[in-house]
Amino acid sequence: MINPLRSESVQREAAVMAGVVAVFAALPFALPLIGGYGELAVQMTAWAIFALGFDLLVGFTGFLSFGHAAFWGVAMYASCLSLIHLTPNVIPALIIGVVAGTLVGMLIGYLTLRRYGIYFAILTLAFSQMFYFIALSPLQGITGGDNGLTGIPNPLFFGTQLGDWHQIYPMMAVIAVGAVYVARRVARSPYGLILRAIRSNETRLQYTGVNVRGYRFVAFLLSGAFASLAGTMLAMYETYVPVQSLFWATSGEVVMMSVIGGLGTLFGPMIGAGVVLYLENVLSASIEQWLLILGAIFMAFVIFLPGGIVEGVARLRRLVLSRTGGDTNA
Amino acid sequence: MALLDVHSVSKSFGGLAALSNVDLQVEAGRAHAIIGPNGAGKSTLVNTITGREIPDTGTVTFDGAPLVGCQPHEIVQRGIARVFQTPEIFHDMSCVENVTVAALAHRDGAFKLNFLQHPRKLRAQRESAENCLARVGLQDKLDARAEHLSRGDKRRLELAICLANQPRLLLLDEPTAGMAQHDTQGTVEVLRDLAREGMTQIVIEHDMDVVFSLAEQITVLHQGSVIASGSPDAVRENEAVHEAYLGGAHE
Numbered sequence: 001m002i003n004p005l006r007s008e009s010v011q012r013e014a015a016v017m018a019g020v021v022a023v024f025a026a027l028p029f030a031l032p033l034i035g036g037y038g039e040l041a042v043q044m045t046a047w048a049i050f051a052l053g054f055d056l057l058v059g060f061t062g063f064l065s066f067g068h069a070a071f072w073g074v075a076m077y078a079s080c081l082s083l084i085h086l087t088p089n090v091i092p093a094l095i096i097g098v099v100a101g102t103l104v105g106m107l108i109g110y111l112t113l114r115r116y117g118i119y120f121a122i123l124t125l126a127f128s129q130m131f132y133f134i135a136l137s138p139l140q141g142i143t144g145g146d147n148g149l150t151g152i153p154n155p156l157f158f159g160t161q162l163g164d165w166h167q168i169y170p171m172m173a174v175i176a177v178g179a180v181y182v183a184r185r186v187a188r189s190p191y192g193l194i195l196r197a198i199r200s201n202e203t204r205l206q207y208t209g210v211n212v213r214g215y216r217f218v219a220f221l222l223s224g225a226f227a228s229l230a231g232t233m234l235a236m237y238e239t240y241v242p243v244q245s246l247f248w249a250t251s252g253e254v255v256m257m258s259v260i261g262g263l264g265t266l267f268g269p270m271i272g273a274g275v276v277l278y279l280e281n282v283l284s285a286s287i288e289q290w291l292l293i294l295g296a297i298f299m300a301f302v303i304f305l306p307g308g309i310v311e312g313v314a315r316l317r318r319l320v321l322s323r324t325g326g327d328t329n330a
Numbered sequence: 331m332a333l334l335d336v337h338s339v340s341k342s343f344g345g346l347a348a349l350s351n352v353d354l355q356v357e358a359g360r361a362h363a364i365i366g367p368n369g370a371g372k373s374t375l376v377n378t379i380t381g382r383e384i385p386d387t388g389t390v391t392f393d394g395a396p397l398v399g400c401q402p403h404e405i406v407q408r409g410i411a412r413v414f415q416t417p418e419i420f421h422d423m424s425c426v427e428n429v430t431v432a433a434l435a436h437r438d439g440a441f442k443l444n445f446l447q448h449p450r451k452l453r454a455q456r457e458s459a460e461n462c463l464a465r466v467g468l469q470d471k472l473d474a475r476a477e478h479l480s481r482g483d484k485r486r487l488e489l490a491i492c493l494a495n496q497p498r499l500l501l502l503d504e505p506t507a508g509m510a511q512h513d514t515q516g517t518v519e520v521l522r523d524l525a526r527e528g529m530t531q532i533v534i535e536h537d538m539d540v541v542f543s544l545a546e547q548i549t550v551l552h553q554g555s556v557i558a559s560g561s562p563d564a565v566r567e568n569e570a571v572h573e574a575y576l577g578g579a580h581e
Contacts, residue, residue, distance in 0.1 A: 191445035209406035
């Protein structure tokens, strides 16, 4: 867990961010070496930002949302409709996508955040399904219904076409690094401390004079904005918006990625997104029933390693350090 | 004028009257104890003061402003901090983090968009948290996780959280319950020091030694009504109190 009271070191933060830059820079080159392909980096980056935003809400405040597909999907439609009807320029599309997704967050957050636990999960699920069904049929003239939104022009970045993954990935990688920086900054800020306190004991937090509902709402919006940003970028690359992007399974996928990676760690869910997408693309080529395997992996994590990959790595590290007699606090 | 003025407050749950026409005046700078047998309505009274329960009738006034209808966090921001009967602390956070949250709430108010603020801006709050922890005797446990503390230490941690709020009125619901003898002694010392510094306190307590060594005023509740109120000596002599409570065979 990122600790605002202990992570003041500027050098350490700079080193972490340098590592993040290196990973995003190396990703498209590393993937082909391990049986993947460069294009997968685009998918991984988008889903990693999605999972990062998800973690800001769920990992920190403990509110399990099952409706994040709404932000992701609405942002996809909004940005691509902007590409079709307004301008193929990528910047307005990005802004429109994020604003639309965040507005959806305001609506859903306002209506659902008064409930807790399973009720909150079910409410967010129901609201996001509403968006799915609205896109599927009443609005099919705009959204393309079951066929998805097609006929989207390649986005333009000041005259340069971003059609190929080589062209769009650098922009995505830069945005992703920025997103990681902002998320870490939030986690280390006083706000991050309050978010953890929300998860820990809401009654006490209220009785220290904090307007819990206000902070929770902002966490929800922030999380929704990250999900929107991620959706926007992926849709503009694919130049296609499937209606399934609003379907509950999309929310389920981000939950699964986050749990496999390790909730509440920020990097964990991003790693989880990478691992799941890698398996999905590499395994599904050779094994037809790869979803079964993914399900088994998910269950194994929940049962044996609820802290996800991040906890697994930490355990391994402790094990190795204790074997070699190293300093476990290093 | 009294700092806290509870006027004619009634509250029933279903058909059961938990409080009926309760009056309570707490003068600034005084330590005021509320005693009474189990089920007398002590906790309900504290809940109506801190915004947990809304009274059916009556008013609660703090420093001239009405409290009824305010959210708990608004009441805390006006200067009323509360120690609960079962300690409410942030279990999976360290002691110093627990108290820093309160110091932060004191600095930033109920809500502030502080999500990009640099962690170094928390230094002053961390220092104030360390002082509060030292005050209650937890200076050696700054980095201990709250859930690993003993019961008595958890209560003291909660007291430190309340102190970081720098309240004008401190409400303590059985602050020494479940503490060993020497722990109780230490907590009583801290509370007496606070009283000497002029912090107004309301203490609900079963331990009569604690009550009589702390309180300058005592109010006795019985079956939801105030049956006596006054100085410790006056209450000790009161017939009705003896009958209802002190003279009871079990106390």
